[in-house]
Amino acid sequence: xxxxxxxxxxxNNLTKSYGSQKVLHEVSFSLNPGQITGLLGxxxxxxxxxAKILAGATTPDTGSILIGNKHVSLQTPxxxxxxxxxxxxxxxxxxxxxxxxxxxxxxxxxxxxxVTSPTQMKTFxxxxxxxxxxxxxxxxxxxxxSFAQQQTVEIVKALSRDSKLIILDEPTAxxxxxxxxxxxxxxxxxxxxxxxxxxISHRLDEVFSICTALQVLRNGSLVFSGDASLxxxxxxxxxxxxxxxxxxxxxxxNAISQKAVLKIENWSRQQYPSLDAVSxxxxxxxxxxxxxxxxxxAEVVAQTLGGLIPDVVGMTFIDQAAVTTPRSPRHSRxxxxxxxxxxxxxxxxxxxxxxxxxxxxxxxxxxxxxxVINAKAELANANGMATDTQLRARSIEQTVGELSGGNQQKxxxxxxxxQKPRVLVLQEPTRGVDVGARVELHKLLRKLADSGTGQxxxxxxxxxxxxxxxxxxxxxxxxxxxxxRDLNSETQSxxxxxxxxx
Amino acid sequence: MDESTAISRFSKGNSPFRKVVLSEATIRFIILGIFxxxxxxxxxxxxxNFTSGNNLANILGNASVIGIVSxxxxxxxxxxxxxxxxxxxxxLGGVVFAIILNxxxxxxxxxxxxxxxxxxxxxxxxxLVGFVKISPLIATLGTWYISAGFALTLSDGVQIxxxxxxxxxxxxxxxxxxxxxxxxxxxISLVVTFLLRFTVFGRSLYALGGNREAARLAGIPVSAMTVxxxxxxxxxxxxxxxxxxxxxxxxxxxxxxNSALQSIAAVVLGGAALTGGVGFVAGTLVxxxxxxxxxxxxxxxxxxxxxxxxxxxIVLLLxxxxxxxxxxxxxxxxxxxxxxxxxxxHPTN
Numbered sequence: 029x030x031x032x033x034x035x036x037x038x039x040n041n042l043t044k045s046y047g048s049q050k051v052l053h054e055v056s057f058s059l060n061p062g063q064i065t066g067l068l069g070x071x072x073x074x075x076x077x078x079a080k081i082l083a084g085a086t087t088p089d090t091g092s093i094l095i096g097n098k099h100v101s102l103q104t105p106x107x108x109x110x111x112x113x114x115x116x117x118x119x120x121x122x123x124x125x126x127x128x129x130x131x132x133x134x135x136x137x138x139x140x141x142x143v144t145s146p147t148q149m150k151t152f153x154x155x156x157x158x159x160x161x162x163x164x165x166x167x168x169x170x171x172x173x174s175f176a177q178q179q180t181v182e183i184v185k186a187l188s189r190d191s192k193l194i195i196l197d198e199p200t201a202x203x204x205x206x207x208x209x210x211x212x213x214x215x216x217x218x219x220x221x222x223x224x225x226x227x228i229s230h231r232l233d234e235v236f237s238i239c240t241a242l243q244v245l246r247n248g249s250l251v252f253s254g255d256a257s258l259x260x261x262x263x264x265x266x267x268x269x270x271x272x273x274x275x276x277x278x279x280x281x282n283a284i285s286q287k288a289v290l291k292i293e294n295w296s297r298q299q300y301p302s303l304d305a306v307s308x309x310x311x312x313x314x315x316x317x318x319x320x321x322x323x324x325x326a327e328v329v330a331q332t333l334g335g336l337i338p339d340v341v342g343m344t345f346i347d348q349a350a351v352t353t354p355r356s357p358r359h360s361r362x363x364x365x366x367x368x369x370x371x372x373x374x375x376x377x378x379x380x381x382x383x384x385x386x387x388x389x390x391x392x393x394x395x396x397x398x399x400v401i402n403a404k405a406e407l408a409n410a411n412g413m414a415t416d417t418q419l420r421a422r423s424i425e426q427t428v429g430e431l432s433g434g435n436q437q438k439x440x441x442x443x444x445x446x447q448k449p450r451v452l453v454l455q456e457p458t459r460g461v462d463v464g465a466r467v468e469l470h471k472l473l474r475k476l477a478d479s480g481t482g483q484x485x486x487x488x489x490x491x492x493x494x495x496x497x498x499x500x501x502x503x504x505x506x507x508x509x510x511x512x513r514d515l516n517s518e519t520q521s522x523x524x525x526x527x528x529x530x
Numbered sequence: 531m532d533e534s535t536a537i538s539r540f541s542k543g544n545s546p547f548r549k550v551v552l553s554e555a556t557i558r559f560i561i562l563g564i565f566x567x568x569x570x571x572x573x574x575x576x577x578x579n580f581t582s583g584n585n586l587a588n589i590l591g592n593a594s595v596i597g598i599v600s601x602x603x604x605x606x607x608x609x610x611x612x613x614x615x616x617x618x619x620x621x622l623g624g625v626v627f628a629i630i631l632n633x634x635x636x637x638x639x640x641x642x643x644x645x646x647x648x649x650x651x652x653x654x655x656x657x658l659v660g661f662v663k664i665s666p667l668i669a670t671l672g673t674w675y676i677s678a679g680f681a682l683t684l685s686d687g688v689q690i691x692x693x694x695x696x697x698x699x700x701x702x703x704x705x706x707x708x709x710x711x712x713x714x715x716x717x718i719s720l721v722v723t724f725l726l727r728f729t730v731f732g733r734s735l736y737a738l739g740g741n742r743e744a745a746r747l748a749g750i751p752v753s754a755m756t757v758x759x760x761x762x763x764x765x766x767x768x769x770x771x772x773x774x775x776x777x778x779x780x781x782x783x784x785x786x787x788n789s790a791l792q793s794i795a796a797v798v799l800g801g802a803a804l805t806g807g808v809g810f811v812a813g814t815l816v817x818x819x820x821x822x823x824x825x826x827x828x829x830x831x832x833x834x835x836x837x838x839x840x841x842x843x844i845v846l847l848l849x850x851x852x853x854x855x856x857x858x859x860x861x862x863x864x865x866x867x868x869x870x871x872x873x874x875x876h877p878t879n
Contacts, residue, residue, distance in 0.1 A: 334747065335747075336747070356749075357746060357747045357748070357749050358749040358751070360749075361748075361749040362749075367747070369747055374741075374743060374744075375743050375744055375747050376744055376747070377741065377744055378736070378737045378740035378741040378744050378745065378807065379740060379741065379807075380736065380739075380740035380741075380803075380806075380807035380808055381736060381737060381740055381807075385733060385736070385737075388733075389733075389737060389748045390748050390749060392730045392733055392734070393730060396729070396730050399729045399730050399731060400728050400729050400730075401728055401729065401730060401733065403728070443748075
C-alpha cells in the first residue's frame with residue numbers, strides 16, 4: 029500500500045449558530061495523519077454540523093480550518109474535495125443505475141472531449157480497487173450491491189481521490205457484525221496509509237476498538253478531548269451525558285414467573301436463513317434476548333412473529349393456547365403480539381403522521397365506534413404514552429418525521445405498547461439512537477417487563493443484549509446453540525464466541 | 531427549556547410553554563385564501579360584475595363538476611397514487627347518463643348506472659395498482675384510454691341530447707336558488723372531510739400514503755384500501771359526468787376530457803403532496819375555486835382562452851414554489867429544535 033505524506037487538519041475555534049441557537053461553540057482540535065479520531069456526542073450535540081462544515085456543506089460563523097499550517101476556505105463541497113476532504117454520510121449518495129466502476133469515477137470520468145472511455149474507466153477503477161485491497165464487482169449496477177458493498181464503493185471513491193481527511197458518519201449503523209468488522213479493518217488500513225479519519229458513531233465498543241483519539245461534544249461544546257487508551261467507556265459516557273450512566277436495576281435473574289406467554293415449538297424453515305426445529309419460551313415479565321450473526325435465524329424468529337415471513341412450520345402458543353403461526357402483520361396483531369420492526373424509517377413509522385396519530389395507529393379500531401375515532405380517547409392514549417416514554421417534542425401534533433432518532437424510536441415502541449400485547453417482539457430496539465435515549469429506552473423495556481409483558485429482543489448489539497436481557501439465547505445456523513442465564517460482563521465475550529463471531 | 535418541552539407537560543394542562551404552531555396545511559390554506567382574495571379584488575376592480583351574486587354562483591356552479599372529481603382525486607393522492615382515468619370516466623358517466631335517460635328510465639336509475647359503469651374502471655385501477663402492483667401512472671393511463679374510447683364508442687362520436695328537458699335536474703336551481711350541483715359538491719365535501727378527519731378509513735389512508743410498508747406492518751389492509759380509493763374516485767368521475775351532461779342537456783364523449791389534469795392541479799394547489807400522505811379537503815376546495823375564478827375572471831375581461839391556460843400553469847407553479855420556500859424555512863427551524871432537544875440535564879417529567 030502506498031504511503032502518502034499528509035498534513036494534519038486543525039479546527040480552530042469553530043462557532044456556528046442557527047438563529048439564536050448555538051450549535052457549535054468554539055470547538056478546536058486537530059486531526060493527525062494516520063490517526064482515527066472518534067467524534068462522540070448525543071443527537072444534536074453538534075457532530076453533524078461539524079462534519080458538514082468540514083465537507084463544505086455549511087460554513088462556520090467564526091473560526092478557521094487549517095491544513096498543515098495553511099488556512100483553507102471550505103465554502104462549497106467542491107472546495108472541500110479539492111483540499112482532499114471526503115465525507116461519507118450516513119445515507120449514501122450514489123447513482124443507483126450506474127455501475128460500480130462508473131460510481132467510483134463519478135464526476136471525473138476519463139474522457140476525450142465529450143466522449144468518455146469505458147475501458148479507461150474500468151482500468152482506473154480496477155487498479156484503485158486492487159491497490160486498496162478490496163474486492164468489488166466493478167461491472168455490476170450499484171443498486172444490486174449490499175449496503176456494506178455500497179459503502180465500500182464510497183470509501184474507494186474517497187481514497188482514490190487521495191483524501192487527506194475522510195469523515196464517516198455512523199457507517200456501521202445499518203451493517204451486521206461481519207460487515208462492521210470488515211469496515212473497521214478497512215478504516216485501520218486507511219489510517220496506516222497516512223490519511224486522517226474522523227469517525228462519528230454511537231457505538232462505544234467500536235470506537236474503543238479502533239480509535240486512537242476521542243473528542244466528545246455536548247451541546248455544541250467540546251467537553252472531552254484525549255487519548256482513547258487513557259480513558260474508558262464509563263468516563264466517556266459521563267462526558268457525553270454530562271452525568272454518570274444510570275445502571276439498570278431490577279433484573280429478575282431466576283425469580284421469573286413460570287407462566288409462558290409465548291412458546292414456539294419445532295419451528296423450521298427451508299429457505300435461507302433457515303430454521304431447524306427451534307423451540308423457545310418467553311415467560312411473563314421476562315426479557316429474552318436472541319443473538320446471532322446475520323443469517324443465523326434469530327431475525328427470522330422475530331419477523332415470523334411479526335407476520336412478515338409466512339413460510340415457517342411449527343407450533344405457536346400464546347398464553348398456553350395454541351394459535352396459528354402469524355401469516356400476516358394483521359394476524360400477528362390479533363394473536364396478541366406486538367412487533368417493533370428493525371428499521372423505523374422504512375418499516376416502522378409514517379413520517380407525515382402526527383405524534384398523536386402515530387401512537388394510535390395500531391389501536392384505531394379499539395378507539396373507534398362505527399369506524400369513527402373517539403378523539404378524546406385518542407388524545408388520552410397519546411398523552412399517556414408520551415408521558416410514559418418521556419417523549420420530547422414541540423407538541424403532540426408535531427409530525428414524527430421531524431423528531432430526533434431517539435424520540436422516533438420511542439414513538440415506534442409506544443405505538444406497539446399501546447396495543448397492550450401479551451408479548452412484545454423487538455428487533456434492534458436502539459439502533460442508531462444516542463446514548464441518552466438508549467438508556468431511557470432500556471428503562472422503558474424493564475418497566476414494561478415489571479408490569480408483566482414478556483419480551484423477545486433480537487439485537488445485533490451484544491452489549492445491549494447483555495445489559496437488558498434476563499436470558500440470552502445464541503443462534504447459529506438456524507438453531508439455538510447455547511443459553512445464558514445470570515448475565516454479566518463476562519457473558520459478552522462468551523456469547524460472541526458462541527455465536528461464531530470474533 | 532424552550533421549544534423542547536416534554537410533551538408530558540401538556541397533559542397536565544400546564545401550557546405556558548406551548549407555542550401556537552400552525553401546521554403546514556393551515557399556512558398553505560391561509561396563503562391560498564389571501565391569493566384568492568387578491569385575485570377577486572383585481573377582477574372586480576376591472577369588472578364590478580365579477581363579485582355579483584349571479585357570477586359567484588356561476589363560478590361555483592362551473593367549479594362543482596371539477597370539484598367533485600378533485601375530491602376523489604384527493605383521496606387517491608393522499609393514498610400515494612393518482613388517477614388519470616377520470617378523464618375517461620367523466621365523459622363516460624355523461625354518455626351513459628344520457629343514453630339511459632333517453633331509454634325512459636328515471637334520473638336516479640340513470641345516475642346509478644353512470645356511477646356503476648364508471649366504478650368498474652375504478653375497480654380495474656385498484657386491482658392493477660393495489661394487487662398487480664403496476665404504477666398508478668401506467669395503470670390509470672391505460673384505463674383512461676379504454677374508458678375514453680368506450681365513451682366515444684357508446685356515443686358514436688356524436689352528442690346525445692336529452693329527449694326530456696326536465697332531465698337537467700342535477701344542475702337546476704332549486705333550494706335557495708342555488709344550483710343543485712353546488713349542493714351536491716358541498717355535501718360530498720363535508721362527507722370527505724368527515725371521512726378524512728374522524729374515521730379509521732381516513733387515518734389508514736394517510737398512513738398508507740405516508741409509508742406503505744409501515745402501514746402494512748401496522749395491520750392496515752393496504753391493498754384493499756388502494757382498491758377502495760380508486761373505486762371512489764371513479765364513482766366521483768361518473769357522478770361529475772352525469773352532472774356535466776345535465777348542465778349541457780346532452781351527453782358527449784368529449785365533455786370533461788381534461789378532468790384528470792385539472793383535478794390533479796387543484797389538489798396539488800390545495801397543498802397535497804404527490805408523494806402521498808398529505809392533503810386536505812379545505813385546501814382542495816380553495817384550489818378548485820381559484821382555478822374556477824381565474825378562468826371566469828379572465829373570460830369576463832375578454833382574455834383569450836389560450837392565455838387562460840398559460841395563467842393556470844403559472845399559478846400552479848407559483849403556489850408550489852411558494853410551499854418549497856416554506857419547507858426550507860421550517861427545515862431550518864427543526865434543525866434548531868433538534869439541537870436543543872437532548873440536553874440531558876433537563877427534567878423529563
